[in-house]
Amino acid sequence: MTIATRLCDLGIVLPQPAAPVASYVPVVTAGGLAYVSGQLPFIDGALVTGRMGEGPTLEQGIAAARACALMILAQLQGAGVALDRVERIVKLGVFVNSTPDFTDQPKVANGASDLMVEVFGPAGRHARSAVGAILPLAALVEVDAIVALSPA
């Protein structure tokens, strides 16, 4: 089964890949690995903003992390990397916009992690770090990725 079919079966439509908000590129490939820039969460075309611990619910945080993961896939595709070439999601770096007292970053980050496993199965199981930070544009979550690819 192709990943396109799998996305379709899951009812997932990838977003338009967002333009970088600055002077860098969304994806660089080196040595068989794709390095994907930190992606912000867009749902229905709107940036999800806020800070965990002062308003957004855990569900909203999880949905934002999932949206970041979808944008990672959209960026790979937008950079000409067919998703069927994904051999392994190697590493996700998850930054959660957090008040000093919010400590459930792992639960939020699961929104991204679970999406990868839904889409890629065992190949979607990755290493991860998840921390609280202060985020660009007041985004609720930012996720970057390292992805192992099979030869084109």
Added chain:
Amino acid sequence: MTIATRLCDLGIVLPQPAAPVASYVPVVTAGGLAYVSGQLPFIDGALVTGRMGEGPTLEQGIAAARACALMILAQLQGAGVALDRVERIVKLGVFVNSTPDFTDQPKVANGASDLMVEVFGPAGRHARSAVGAILPLAALVEVDAIVALSPA
């Protein structure tokens, strides 16, 4: 000398590898590198919590960073990677739970860095970034790693 002997000589007993607190895996290997997920500090089985700058001493921070490094080794072993295959500790990413006014993240992070050099000698000398962040479960330190392995 094997690393097992070296650990024994140093009086170091690796902890039980902690289960991921979320839906990811502790170690992914790709292209000869092992990517180890961010590890939290456990000492005598208990998570070390707190925030540098409002209670914990520098010594406690250093001990917590060292505990994260030990957990990285335990996770490698738990994932079936013999520690004798470590060719180089390539990179540590150190996140220190910090108040806005705490600026000694490098001293805290040395707890992890020094442990790697103690155990692996020159092969333990690594690149590193160390920053203050807000951490999961109020952990005092989180450390992730990239490790170069010789073929199994």
Added chain:
Amino acid sequence: MTIATRLCDLGIVLPQPAAPVASYVPVVTAGGLAYVSGQLPFIDGALVTGRMGEGPTLEQGIAAARACALMILAQLQGAGVALDRVERIVKLGVFVNSTPDFTDQPKVANGASDLMVEVFGPAGRHARSAVGAILPLAALVEVDAIVALSPA
């Protein structure tokens, strides 16, 4: 044209590579990639300190990020890696010392990104993550890097 000539044409003089503020090394090479430790901003030999959102201007933030990028190049050279071997700047990790309300980390980070493109042209275009954090020694910015190298 060599990178040395290019730097000269741009009027750029690399700084002295700063000694690590702790027990790690500035550069580790593995599998054709150089991992450069998080670099702090030095301008005229002095560390640039402060926190975006409570004093420093955007221009000062950008200049600090650029100084971090120059230090990355200085560290590569100091580690014996000729800059002409740079095939691609693969990834920059940018940490901006930020108050909770500062959200222009991407604009600050562009100081580092733009420098890489000035020096290396298309090979300088990289993936990037940029977040706000609490930084060592109250530095205004910290940047680490992954750089693809051609064989020595």
